[in-house]
Amino acid sequence: MDNAGRAAIFPPMTDVSPTARPQGDVLIVGSGLNGLSLALALAEGGLSVQVIDAAPRPADDPDSHAAFDGRAYALALGSQRMLRALGLWEKLDAVTQPILGITASDGRPGEGPSPLSLHFDHAEIEEGPMGYMVEDRHLRPALLAAVAAHPRIRHEWNARVVAQQRDAAGVGVTLQDGRAFTARLLVGCDGRRSGTAERAGIGRTGWPYRQTALVSAISHEAPHEGVAHQFFMPGGPLAILPLRGNRVSIVWSERTEEAQRIAGLDDAGYLEALRPRFGDFLGEIALDGARFAYPLELSLANSMTGQRLALVGDAAHAVHPIAGQGLNQGLRDSAALAQVLIEALRRGEDFGREDVLDRYLRWRRFDATTLALATDAFTRLFSNDNPLLRGLRDLGLGAVNALPGLRRGFIREAAGLTGDVPLLLQGRRI
Template sequence: MTRFDVVFAGGGMVGLSLAVALARSGLTVAVVDRETPEAVLDLAYDGRASAIALGSKRILEQAGVWKHMDGEVSPIWDIRVVDGHPLRGVSPLFLHYDHTDLGDEPFGWIIENRVTRQALQKAAAETDGLTQFAPASVMRLDRDPDMATAHLDDGRTIAATLAIAADGKFSTRREEAGIKISGWDYDQTSIVATVRHERDHQGVAVELFLPGGPFAMLPMTGNRSNIVWSETRDAARRFMALDDAQFLSELKQRFGDWLGEVDLAGPRFSYPLSLQQAERYTDTRFALVGDAAHAMHPIAGQGLNMGLRDVAALAEAIVDAHRLGLDIGSASVLRQYEKWRRFDNVLLAAVTDGLLRLFNNDIPPVRMARDIGLAAVNKLPPLKKFLMRHAMGTVGTLPRMTRGEAL
């Protein structure tokens, strides 16, 4: 048996971000992940890119991760939200967020998940106190009032003061702890692909609401954009079955010609969409973070950002307790984390679900009402600025890392 302060089940982007932050603050951390670092960096592993808000960038900076992304991030300078139809075109009424309304900082950055994972692995390798067990799986997690003990599939045993489940929305450790989830399936699939285009996107992100679901065009480096195209499950299955030429033809019909000629720049991926919330985020010597605690539709591009906000809140609660010589796995420490994060996560999940239901509707009166609503918000600078700041993750009572301060 080996002993650590914290043991993680799962070493994805949220889990490893928190593990690095804790280890850099003087705790000993074990990360158990079934995938090797080489496997998660393969081009075929994950075709997604994520929007990293300003608050999340600060978290990654304080964790020593952002410096390893140099040259691989694309700033979002403008966001345009518009209603549309593959055949009728786009509505003349829209919502436009301009970064100059708030200052010189971009709203966020689009970063390939592969790049984020690569930066996390580099940060982990240079961080003392962090040990990765990969490939390995936690087969059973025993918890009592004094200790959490992880039994691995290779026979090793890890004892820790606190166990953290960062093993995704189908979390085995959450189920093992008896923590129920609530939510629903959207009967939608997100089709993800990267395209190369003729003209420079100039840092403009576009969210086009179509009858089948939102179609996002996210600016990447090198005259590329990441497409996040939500469709009903049956329609997505048909689109994924098309050959590249047929698929590109369908994509162009939605993408338009605003960036000139468009071509596929990599393989296609698909991901089923659902909403879920864990009934609680903590248990005896145990905490959930990221998708293990909450998962939402990508309509607002906030999934990873919400996970990173979990990182900042839980890291602060743990590190403060550690420095005071307190029990980092105590109920009071974990209660502080849950109180900090649960309302924000539930609220955003409700907002994204409401947006999806409002825009995933082609009834003419509803379509007209929401178009007028978008145009009205566009003409209300105070409301627009609040929404922009919220999207940047700089609203509310913020943990130190989110403010750009050291743990």
């Protein structure tokens, strides 16, 4: 879209106060996967959106695929449906790996898994694969390209917000370079250290897990058959997630001191530490791409909304990766918030008002908090070597595995098919 067309949607600002005529409908701070997907959903529903990102503009063209660096995401079936409804899946389908099964087991490094384990098969539900693995180098460029091409979205790079103002009529933000923008609603998609939440006076509740996630991609000899593995060990869980070809993505949680030691090793030492935990079921293994390390914590914003403000994704709720639901919960936030705002707009309501945002809060708060508490309990239950707890959790895994109805319920939950599902996660346009 040319500059004249964008100027018609985003008029020049003459007053930096929130009560000035808003430049756009929604300001989104943060252009991670949640922020970009929310911007697209809102724009498709007729809202004008300004995305503000402190990061510099990527050097590569959004349509180009960077070299594989090991980062990948497990998309639940509901999240895949959302990307399809937003018109993105056609570009992604050929480069993703369907998740056809999940195996969860308990054990110790070098000893192999307990015989009492849990197995999920995608054939147990009618909808198809439980989810898909997609690499960051494919998903992020697809989102960026769609955002760049949309006439109702303006994306500001290298733009750090240093102040925000709000009142009954609107919101305004001021950037480090002195520029200012106004809108009817501000959305924080800026992560677990959300400056948007902090500036709004929204506190956080949480605690560190004293664990660090080591993330990398591994190539291997034997085919993975599309099966994801979750191996619970005393230091933390190891998730082995299938990628396209003979490659997997691992999310390896370890006690922080040990994780820091392993992260400091060279590639050969890293693989030597991984092998007794990984096992030999996929044959010989080798590193494929970069290695990353992320400290783990639970961090919940005390509210997901404020005056003309909403929080999405990690800005609202950052959880342990033990269930692999972090991104999926963020996309569920984006889908729910977009539906609430677009439906309010069509009814002629002021979509930034507190009573409208309360609909989003009621829709998402219980679900997000329940998931956070469940992942916290699972982390504490499985990240230890207590003999009594080991016996109980092994019996629990075996019991669920023996009950098809309960197993099917877990599969549908993991696939994002249960509860009050937003339209986008049903694969329907708002």
